[in-house]
Amino acid sequence: MDSAARLPELDQIPQDKSQTKDVKRKAISSPYFHRLQRKHFLMFDVLPVLGVILAGxxxxxxxxxGVDIGLFIAFWALTGIGVSVGYHRYFTHRSFKARPAVAVTLTILGSMAGQGALLSWVAMHRRHHELSDQPGDPHSPNLQGPGFKGLIKGLVHSHFTWMKEHDYPNVAYYAPDLIRDPLIAKTARHYYTWVILGLVAPAILGGLLSQSLWGVVSGFLWGGAVRMFVVGHIIWSINSLLHRFGTRPYQSRDHSRNGGLFGLFTFGESWHNNHHAFPESPSFGLQWAAFDPGYWFIRGLSLVGLTWDLRVPTVQRRTSRKKRNVQTQQ
Ligand SMILES: [Zn+2]
Ligand SMILES: [Zn+2]
Known part of the structure; x- marks a missing residue:
C-alpha cells in the first residue's frame, strides 16, 4: 500500500481563486513543502528509531x-486499523460505506499512526495507483536504475527516503471528495493533536496500570515510539518489498506482488497484487481463508450495521482477471 503520505503540517487546500484554477496541476514541488516534509520525516520517522534504541x-x-506488551499490541492494532481500514480502504478507495462516527474514529486512529494528515495521505496514495511504477509514482522501487545497485537504491528510496522530500500531490485534484466533507476535513485538520494523543495515551495508561512513574516512560516508549516505528515499517514494506518480491496471481499495470503469509501482521495489506488488481474491494485477501484482519474488522462492523455496501469482486470477475493474466503471459 502505501503509504506514508508525508504530510506536513496541514493538508494544503487552495485558499483563493488563482490556486483553484491551478487544480489541474497534479503535484507541486517547492522549498516550502520540502521543509515541512523534512520536519515530519525527522519527527515521526527518524525519532521513533531513537525510541526503539532507548527501549532496547x-x-x-x-x-x-505485561502492561508494556499490552500497550504495544493495543496501539499497534488501533493505529494499524486506522491506516489500513480508514486511510486506505475507506477514504482512499471508498471500498465500503460507513456511519459518520466510524469515519471520524478511523480518521483519528489513522492520524495517530503519524504517517501524514488524511487528505495528503489519500492524495499521495491515489497518485500511487494512478502512476504505479511509472515516473511520478512517489515511492516505486523500480525506477532507480538497472542491476543490483538499482534494486538496492530502489528499495531504500521506496521504503524510507522518499518521504524526506517529494512532490506534493494537489489535494484539490486528488481528494476533492474529502475537501467537500466538512466533518472529516475538520477532524483531519487536527492531525498533530491526534499524533500526540497516540503518544500521550499509552504513557498515561502505562502510569495508571503500573501505578508508577516508570510505567509512564515505558508506556510512552512501547505503546508510542516503538509502536510508531513498527507500524511505519509494516506499511512501508508494502511500498518497497511488495513492488519487487512475491507472487503475482492477477494482472495489473504495475509490479505489485502478494506476500500473503504476512497478512496477519500487515492487517491484510500484504495482498498487494490483489489490491492493485481490485482497488475498489474492501477485502484484500479476496478469499475467506486469507489472512486479512482489516477486512475481518470491516465485516464485523457490517454485522452490526456500522458499515455496508462492501463491494468484494465476484468469483467470476476474479477468475476472468486471472485467465487474462495467463493469456498475457503466454
Ligand atoms: Zn491502495
Ligand atoms: Zn502499490
Whole structure:
C-alpha cells in the first residue's frame, strides 16, 4: 500500500481563486513543502528509531512488563486499523460505506499512526495507483536504475527516503471528495493533536496500570515510539518489498506482488497484487481463508450495521482477471 503520505503540517487546500484554477496541476514541488516534509520525516520517522534504541537499552535494566506488551499490541492494532481500514480502504478507495462516527474514529486512529494528515495521505496514495511504477509514482522501487545497485537504491528510496522530500500531490485534484466533507476535513485538520494523543495515551495508561512513574516512560516508549516505528515499517514494506518480491496471481499495470503469509501482521495489506488488481474491494485477501484482519474488522462492523455496501469482486470477475493474466503471459 502505501503509504506514508508525508504530510506536513496541514493538508494544503487552495485558499483563493488563482490556486483553484491551478487544480489541474497534479503535484507541486517547492522549498516550502520540502521543509515541512523534512520536519515530519525527522519527527515521526527518524525519532521513533531513537525510541526503539532507548527501549532496547532500558529492557536490559528493567524487564519489559505485561502492561508494556499490552500497550504495544493495543496501539499497534488501533493505529494499524486506522491506516489500513480508514486511510486506505475507506477514504482512499471508498471500498465500503460507513456511519459518520466510524469515519471520524478511523480518521483519528489513522492520524495517530503519524504517517501524514488524511487528505495528503489519500492524495499521495491515489497518485500511487494512478502512476504505479511509472515516473511520478512517489515511492516505486523500480525506477532507480538497472542491476543490483538499482534494486538496492530502489528499495531504500521506496521504503524510507522518499518521504524526506517529494512532490506534493494537489489535494484539490486528488481528494476533492474529502475537501467537500466538512466533518472529516475538520477532524483531519487536527492531525498533530491526534499524533500526540497516540503518544500521550499509552504513557498515561502505562502510569495508571503500573501505578508508577516508570510505567509512564515505558508506556510512552512501547505503546508510542516503538509502536510508531513498527507500524511505519509494516506499511512501508508494502511500498518497497511488495513492488519487487512475491507472487503475482492477477494482472495489473504495475509490479505489485502478494506476500500473503504476512497478512496477519500487515492487517491484510500484504495482498498487494490483489489490491492493485481490485482497488475498489474492501477485502484484500479476496478469499475467506486469507489472512486479512482489516477486512475481518470491516465485516464485523457490517454485522452490526456500522458499515455496508462492501463491494468484494465476484468469483467470476476474479477468475476472468486471472485467465487474462495467463493469456498475457503466454
Ligand atoms: Zn491502495
Ligand atoms: Zn502499490
Amino acid at each position: 537499552i532500558m529492557a536490559f535494566y528493567i524487564p519489559v512488563s
